[in-house]
Amino acid sequence: MAAHEISLRINGKPYAGRVEARKTLADFIREDCGLTGTHLGCEHGVCGACTILLNGEAIRSCLLFAVQAEGAELMTVEGLADGDRLHPIQQAFWDHHALQCGFCTPGFLMTTLAFLRDAPRPTEREIREALAGNLCRCTGYKNIVEAVTAVAETLASAAHAGASPPLAGPADVAGSAAAVHARAALPGAQTRPGGKGSRSERAPSHSPKRRRS
Amino acid sequence: MKPAAFEYHAPDTVEDAVALLEAHGDQAKILAGGQSLVPLMNMRLARPAVIIDINRIHALDYLTPDGDVLRIGALCRQRCVERSAVVEARCPLLSAAIRLIGHVQIRNRGTVVGSLAHADPAAEATAVFAVLGGTITAVGPDGTRTIPADEYFVSYLTTSLDPRELITEARFPVLPPGAGWSWREIARRHGDFALTGVGVVLTARAGTVKNARIGLTGVGPTPARAARAERVLVGRAPSGALWDEAAEAVRAEIDPDDDIHASAEYRRHVAGVLARRALAEAYARTMEAV
Numbered sequence: 051m052a053a054h055e056i057s058l059r060i061n062g063k064p065y066a067g068r069v070e071a072r073k074t075l076a077d078f079i080r081e082d083c084g085l086t087g088t089h090l091g092c093e094h095g096v097c098g099a100c101t102i103l104l105n106g107e108a109i110r111s112c113l114l115f116a117v118q119a120e121g122a123e124l125m126t127v128e129g130l131a132d133g134d135r136l137h138p139i140q141q142a143f144w145d146h147h148a149l150q151c152g153f154c155t156p157g158f159l160m161t162t163l164a165f166l167r168d169a170p171r172p173t174e175r176e177i178r179e180a181l182a183g184n185l186c187r188c189t190g191y192k193n194i195v196e197a198v199t200a201v202a203e204t205l206a207s208a209a210h211a212g213a214s215p216p217l218a219g220p221a222d223v224a225g226s227a228a229a230v231h232a233r234a235a236l237p238g239a240q241t242r243p244g245g246k247g248s249r250s251e252r253a254p255s256h257s258p259k260r261r262r263s
Numbered sequence: 264m265k266p267a268a269f270e271y272h273a274p275d276t277v278e279d280a281v282a283l284l285e286a287h288g289d290q291a292k293i294l295a296g297g298q299s300l301v302p303l304m305n306m307r308l309a310r311p312a313v314i315i316d317i318n319r320i321h322a323l324d325y326l327t328p329d330g331d332v333l334r335i336g337a338l339c340r341q342r343c344v345e346r347s348a349v350v351e352a353r354c355p356l357l358s359a360a361i362r363l364i365g366h367v368q369i370r371n372r373g374t375v376v377g378s379l380a381h382a383d384p385a386a387e388a389t390a391v392f393a394v395l396g397g398t399i400t401a402v403g404p405d406g407t408r409t410i411p412a413d414e415y416f417v418s419y420l421t422t423s424l425d426p427r428e429l430i431t432e433a434r435f436p437v438l439p440p441g442a443g444w445s446w447r448e449i450a451r452r453h454g455d456f457a458l459t460g461v462g463v464v465l466t467a468r469a470g471t472v473k474n475a476r477i478g479l480t481g482v483g484p485t486p487a488r489a490a491r492a493e494r495v496l497v498g499r500a501p502s503g504a505l506w507d508e509a510a511e512a513v514r515a516e517i518d519p520d521d522d523i524h525a526s527a528e529y530r531r532h533v534a535g536v537l538a539r540r541a542l543a544e545a546y547a548r549t550m551e552a553v
Contacts, residue, residue: 071271093264094302107371113301117271182453183366
């Protein structure tokens with residue numbers, strides 16, 4: 051079967067490769083781009099572990115062929131943290147013990163990122179509905195819901211604080227630190243087709259990793 | 264959990280897609296959202312030799328109100344319909360049912376037309392399409408034709424579409440002025456296929472039911488209209504007793520299957536319960552609409 055040339059962007063960095071048409075986007079991200087944070091559980095669209103953002107929208111990367119993502123802008127779990135500093139959603143999962151084995155966590159984080167962008171002040175019912183497409187066999191979900199509830203409040207108050215003058219430096223108040231980080235990190239989730247996100251501004255300066263290109 | 268190899272085409276136009284369908288016939292499958300097809304391919308329950316990916320045919324990505332119908336192009340995502348203020352205002356039954364399709368990650372990719380093409384009798388979009396009496400626009404080597412809902416569904420995952428035809432559009436009639444509506448379904452978990460679901464559109468005038476449409480999902484090989492129950496309702500005065508009578512008629516005219524999720528008997532019972540609730544809710548909404 052013919053191989054197809056594709057190029058796309060992941061977390062602001064360009065990647066290219068030659069793929070068989072049957073290669074899923076999830077496998078391309080993991081095997082060809084070396085980004086193994088995106089996990090594969092069921093490989094038929096049930097478990098949600100492989101959730102990533104495609105042009106800003108949460109999707110199951112096991113249900114898309116890599117060849118279909120030609121020219122797309124992707125965000126994976128590797129795009130969340132800013133160096134050693136966790137994204138507020140990751141920090142909330144840490145703080146609330148919202149993971150045990152951690153296998154499902156990348157999917158939950160990416161689902162949460164898109165969800166809170168669209169629904170910044172969700173009810174618990176809305177949170178549970180939003181997370182229903184991600185399966186976790188360890189936690190019983192309670193702590194995940196608590197983490198999302200907490201980070202929704204953190205990010206909403208950070209967005210509110212964003213209207214005031216920028217903070218001069220790293221703040222020692224958790225909420226304020228999150229405010230700085232939220233402004234830096236959340237625009238990544240806001241990238242939509244045809245829109246301009248600020249992710250490229252944050253792209254690391256080292257050359258893109260390319261394999262089999 | 265890896266699909267078998269296939270030949271991949273991504274045409275830019277409907278004409279090119281139809282030419283590919285004509286060349287490959289039933290060896291080919293159309294790929295739109297892929298939320299039903301790709302799982303089947305990953306599990307190798309489907310092994311199409313040729314995939315015709317229509318995601319590059321941008322002309323099919325639209326949602327357009329046109330008089331008394333909503334025209335939904337083959338690339339319009341379920342999420343787009345779910346978020347549409349026009350759909351919410353003019354066809355809230357569709358909005359409500361769409362929200363219960365899978366999960367948000369599924370609806371971000373899945374298309375309404377793809378759901379109709381797949382024709383799963385337990386799906387939401389198919390039942391809404393049947394209740395409203397929508398039409399399919401299909402383009403094939405011999406040109407364009409229109410297929411009404413009652414001639415479209417044939418059996419499980421089977422439609423009257425020719426293998427060489429591409430659905431370009433589905434038309435969903437909007438609700439009549441003053442109509443009440445309801446979508447009720449029972450699923451084990453949010454996002455699961457419904458064990459049974461009921462959609463109702465009802466109009467009333469001068470204390471009697473003027474028109475009633477009842478559609479069901481998950482109770483047979485195709486989405487079903489409960490025609491006898493509809494006839495029970497027309498011209499009668501709304502009441503709890505009337506809803507009960509209609510619910511019994513629904514139970515009498517459906518023929519659900521057993522499967523690992525629920526027995527036929529349970530589905531039949533639940534279909535009646537849901538029909539009763541949906542009728543009461545739809546009627547209450549006719550009162551709000553006045």
